[in-house]
Amino acid sequence: MPPMPARREQLKDLPVAGAKRVVLAAPRGYCAGVDRAVIAVEKALANYGAPVYVRKQIVHNIHVVTTLEAQGAIFVDEVEEVPEGSTVVFSAHGVSPAVVKGAADRELHAIDATCPLVTKVHREATRFARDNYQILLIGHDGHEEVEGTMGHAPERTILVNSPADVPNIVVDNTDNLVWLSQTTLSVDETMETVRLLRERFPTLQDPPSDDICYATQNRQVAIKKVAEDADLVIVVGSANSSNTVRLVDVALEYGAKAAYRVDYASEIKQEWLEGVSTVGVTSGASVPEVLVQEVLADLAEAGYGDVSTVVTAEEDLMFSLPKELRTDAQGNPDERGLGGRNRKLDWQQG
Secondary structure, eight states: OOOOOOOSSOOOOOOOSSOOEEEEEESOSOOHHHHHHHHHHHHHHHHHOSOEEEESOSSSOHHHHHHHHHHTEEEESSGGGSOTTOEEEEOTTOOOHHHHHHHHHTTOEEEEOOOHHHHHHHHHHHHHHHTTOEEEEESOTTOHHHHHHHTTSTTTEEEEOSGGGGGGOOOSOSSSEEEEEOTTSOHHHHHHHHHHHHHHOTTOBOOSSOOSOHHHHHHHHHHHHHHTTOSEEEEESOTTOHHHHHHHHHHHHTTOSOEEEESSGGGOOGGGGTTOOEEEEEEOTTOOHHHHHHHHHHHHHTTOOOEEEEEOOOOOOOOOOOGGGSBOTTSOBOTTTTTTTOOOOGGGOO
């Protein structure tokens, strides 16, 4: 595993009013879809040998990507960059049918690590387009998941970036109108967008089930609870992780006096801790727990050694690996194939 960046100066244990403490949010960190995708790359490397190519970042976390690169994964933007006949893994965020065709045209051995919850949205988009619905897709322009979903129904989909977009939307037929969403959005903002859409289009239909994934919702609920009493919230995760960025926003909306995102503990600034008694800590759904533990270690050096956990949900969902990876290199069944890593985070022990 690549070393984590070292702090130039150790955080200082400075006095504050009241006792110093850390409140950990749970659930946090890896979700089942991320776990499955990361294992998919690891097992592809084990079964087929390096290099294994990955279209886009397998998940949006710099440490995960760097770690897999050290093991022999090569990350590319498009399948056209992959040598013909090579192995390529599609990221957890999903791809459009055009990308699948491009891989087939190059005779690539393609392994689809798309999160099953994203695949569900793809199937909804395909079905609604087939049934002549206009689809209002709530999501962020340019995000890989949005590009993949729109690629399943390009002629029938209108992207809605935010509530501010609602007044400018033009649809052909309000009778057959349905909304879908990116899986990693803020629950509150998405529901506000839906409310505004329904004011404009009263016949707007809901998807068969909630598109925002369970892990995104659970992490937002947990940080809402933590933020109520936090002087500072630290969210571990990368800047291109939509669900991580939303956790910062949610923490501020629900009472945290300040909230910052860091990839590594070494990015915590001393001035953030000035006058801070209670620090809330969480992490995005693509963040390995080791990064959170590094944050806790650095905070302990600054006097924040009293750690408690707020648990708002239990998670035990695991997804089967892509069928090509359910055996080892010798073709024997792999115990991880039908249940991921079987890992438990510290808040799940006991």
